[in-house]
Amino acid sequence: xxxxxxxxxxxxxxxxxxxxxxxxxxxxxxxxxxxxxxxxxxxxxxxxxxxxxxxxxxxxxxxxxxxxxxxxxxxxxxxxxxxxxxxxxxxxxxxxxxxxxxxxxxxxxxxxxxxxxxxxxxxxxxxxxxxxxxxxxxxxxxxxxxxxxxxxxxxxxxxxxxxxxxxxxxxxxxxxxxxxxxxxxxxxxxxxxxxxxxxxxxxxxxxxxxxxxxxxxxxxxxxxxxxxxxxxxxxxxxxxxxxxxxxxxxxxxxxxxxxxxxxxxxxxxxxxxxxxxxxxxxxxxxxxxxxxxxxxx
Amino acid sequence: xxxxxxxxxxxxxxxxxxxxxxxxxxxxxxxxxxxxxxxxxxxxxxxxxxxxxxxxxxxxxxxxxxxxxxxxxxxxxxxxxxxxxxxxxxxxxxxxxxxxxxxxxxxxxxxxxxxxxxxxxxxxxxxxxxxxxxxxxxxxxxxxxxxxxxxxxxxxxxxxxxxxxxxxxxxxxxxxxxxxxxxxxxxxxxxxxxxxxxxxxxxxxxxxxxxxxxxxxxxxxxxxxxxxxxxxxxxxxxxxxxxxxxxxxxxxxxxxxxxxxxxxxxxxxxxxxxxxxxxxxxxxxxxxxxxxxxxxxxxxxxxxxxxxxxxxxxxxxxxx
Numbered sequence: 001x002x003x004x005x006x007x008x009x010x011x012x013x014x015x016x017x018x019x020x021x022x023x024x025x026x027x028x029x030x031x032x033x034x035x036x037x038x039x040x041x042x043x044x045x046x047x048x049x050x051x052x053x054x055x056x057x058x059x060x061x062x063x064x065x066x067x068x069x070x071x072x073x074x075x076x077x078x079x080x081x082x083x084x085x086x087x088x089x090x091x092x093x094x095x096x097x098x099x100x101x102x103x104x105x106x107x108x109x110x111x112x113x114x115x116x117x118x119x120x121x122x123x124x125x126x127x128x129x130x131x132x133x134x135x136x137x138x139x140x141x142x143x144x145x146x147x148x149x150x151x152x153x154x155x156x157x158x159x160x161x162x163x164x165x166x167x168x169x170x171x172x173x174x175x176x177x178x179x180x181x182x183x184x185x186x187x188x189x190x191x192x193x194x195x196x197x198x199x200x201x202x203x204x205x206x207x208x209x210x211x212x213x214x215x216x217x218x219x220x221x222x223x224x225x226x227x228x229x230x231x232x233x234x235x236x237x238x239x240x241x242x243x244x245x246x247x248x249x250x251x252x253x254x255x256x257x258x259x260x261x262x263x264x265x266x267x268x269x270x271x272x273x274x275x276x277x278x279x280x281x282x283x284x285x286x287x288x289x290x291x292x293x294x295x296x297x
Numbered sequence: 298x299x300x301x302x303x304x305x306x307x308x309x310x311x312x313x314x315x316x317x318x319x320x321x322x323x324x325x326x327x328x329x330x331x332x333x334x335x336x337x338x339x340x341x342x343x344x345x346x347x348x349x350x351x352x353x354x355x356x357x358x359x360x361x362x363x364x365x366x367x368x369x370x371x372x373x374x375x376x377x378x379x380x381x382x383x384x385x386x387x388x389x390x391x392x393x394x395x396x397x398x399x400x401x402x403x404x405x406x407x408x409x410x411x412x413x414x415x416x417x418x419x420x421x422x423x424x425x426x427x428x429x430x431x432x433x434x435x436x437x438x439x440x441x442x443x444x445x446x447x448x449x450x451x452x453x454x455x456x457x458x459x460x461x462x463x464x465x466x467x468x469x470x471x472x473x474x475x476x477x478x479x480x481x482x483x484x485x486x487x488x489x490x491x492x493x494x495x496x497x498x499x500x501x502x503x504x505x506x507x508x509x510x511x512x513x514x515x516x517x518x519x520x521x522x523x524x525x526x527x528x529x530x531x532x533x534x535x536x537x538x539x540x541x542x543x544x545x546x547x548x549x550x551x552x553x554x555x556x557x558x559x560x561x562x563x564x565x566x567x568x569x570x571x572x573x574x575x576x577x578x579x580x581x582x583x584x585x586x587x588x589x590x591x592x593x594x595x596x597x598x599x600x601x602x603x604x605x606x607x608x609x610x611x612x613x614x615x616x617x
Contacts, residue, residue: 023416026416027416027417027418030411030414030416030417031417031418031421033411034411034412034417034421034422034425035421035424035425037408037425037429038424038425038428038429039428041428041429041431041432041487041490041491042428042431043455044432044440044443044444044447044487045431045432045435045443047443047446047447047455048439048442048443051446059446060446061451062449062451062453062454063446063447063448063449063450063451063453063454063455063457064443064446064447064449064454064455065447065453065454065455065458066455110337113334113337114334114335114337114338116334117330117331117332117333117334117335118334118335121327121330121331121334122331123328123331123332126331129335129338129339132342133338134606135599135602136342136346138540138544138598138602139346139595139598139599139602140544140547140548140598142548142550142571142574143548143571143574143591143594143595143598144346144349144350144353144591144595145574145575146353146574146578146579146584146587146588146591147349147350147352147353147356147588147591148345148346148349150349150352151344151345151348151349151352152345166345167341167344167345167346169337169341170337170338170340170341170342175338199324199325200324200325200326200327200330201324201330201333202324204334225434228436229436229437229438231436231437231438231551231554232550232551232571232575236579246436247436247437247438247439250438250439250442251438251554251555254442254555254558256558264442265442265446268438268439268442268443271436271439272434272435272439275434275435275436276431276434279430279431279434283427286430
């Protein structure tokens with residue numbers, strides 16, 4: 001955020017002090033270009049909003065465009081969403097919120113615990129273990145979903161919410177990020193703790209964990225986003241409709257008969273809100289989180 | 298680096314916690330602590346990654362029918378070479394990966410350079426960054442639903458309306474390979490341009506200003522400065538974005554799953570490697586063959602991975 005506001009003030013003074021017409025002309029052209037591209041990026045979101053006022057069967061036949069036709073469905077889709085006919089929609093919503101919450105909190109905590117071990121200790125096998133972390137960071141889950149699926153089934157976890165997050169709690173990318181962050185925390189704090197007779201774990205819980213708040217915020221957002229949007233793994237694991245998460249529930253509404261499209265479109269539109277609200281509330285962490293992730297190279 | 302010796306600790310005159318007996322001493326032992334800290338990773342790795350991957354390799358040499366399995370040696374791999382559909386899936390995945398790679402590096406980089414330049418209103422730039430990032434927040438499922446309906450066959454759907462504006466006939470987008478690729482790439486561009494732009498922007502902001510001043514003193518023009526100063530300085534980020542784009546491209550599946558409402562598409566125009574893996578393993582229960590496909594993929598990814606990370610000195614830097 002600081003980078004953005006400082007570049008902001010720099011731009012401001014330049015703009016006001018510079019008498020150069022050419023400079024101003026270029027500046028206008030740039031702003032116009034950026035606004036046009038931003039509008040193009042927002043078009044699909046407008047299209048889905050326009051879709052919430054359309055009739056499901058016509059929507060399936062005629063597709064989405066940008067015009068809002070109140071005559072078609074009016075607020076029927078909105079009423080449908082909050083009626084008994086919306087089936088398990090809010091249940092899916094609740095499942096998604098719950099799974100995302102639990103997964104995010106546990107992943108952050110466990111990954112921080114592991115990252116601290118890597119960042120502040122020397123031990124045998126440390127570098128080979130850390131290479132494993134890096135390798136796992138780049139192995140896509142899709143490549144090994146079938147054996148992982150069999151494994152969770154063998155553990156009696158088929159069709160449970162626990163199976164959704166248990167394999168991913170020691171998240172490689174989060175461990176990597178936290179380790180980089182912890183490397184920057186002065187070792188003196190830890191030594192001071194030891195001198196005061198705090199146990200190795202007490203040092204982590206009482207001294208280190210509170211210092212990790214900024215890194216936690218950044219990773220909370222990225223992990224939360226991933227958990228909220230997870231699709232392929234929940235699709236494999238979940239069987240019963242009432243256990244579905246929102247993405248799986250929504251995709252189950254994609255029937256070839258079109259009678260679910262009213263609910264599908266309004267449900268998809270509504271599912272955008274939690275993550276958009278989170279984004280607006282924590283925008284600066286989003287951006288600093290991206291920054292921290294990018295510099296690691 | 299951080300270890301205080303027993304000797305030093307007793308010199309401080311306080312209790313030396315490491316000498317306490319019993320279970321409690323474990324909590325004070327600097328020797329045992331690191332292993333306990335990394336234990337969750339080791340356990341997760343062994344149970345959820347190591348064991349399944351080993352099983353998968355074993356299964357790739359078997360023919361599996363419900364309740365029984367036969368060792369078939371390299372049979373599954375031989376079958377793969379003669380399997381026309383497997384090659385369709387590989388071609389689709391590679392084509393998608395290459396097109397997204399060609400678009401999703403230069404376009405976001407150009408936008409990042411624009412946003413990072415001194416000209417233009419900072420307020421508009423903030424709005425721009427937020428607007429570009431929002432699509433990344435939508436799930437693939439929602440993005441898939443939107444694009445499925447935008448690329449619908451009807452002349453009233455957005456993309457066909459746009460074609461109509463320039464006097465072209467409506468296209469049945471999701472029916473043939475070329476136009477289906479357009480739809481898939483459109484989703485990728487929409488969801489990832491903003492994210493990649495943010496990565497590049499962060500990298501650009503960390504290039505030391507002195508480099509640019511030096512280039513200016515040397516009389517380098519804007520283009521030359523970009524080639525000789527900017528690009529080399531943000532190389533690690535370019536490598537990183539390239540890496541995730543390659544994996545994202547090879548592992549693509551959900552986008553296609555949403556566009557066609559399932560794992561099958563007309564003439565397999567939307568079939569990807571992971572899609573084939575899914576339909577083999579999940580829908581047809583051919584686990585042995587599916588495992589073989591998975592193993593080949595895993596190897597391909599690991600090879601690309603290691604080559605790239607080694608070439609860029611990634612391992613050297615982080616394992617001091």
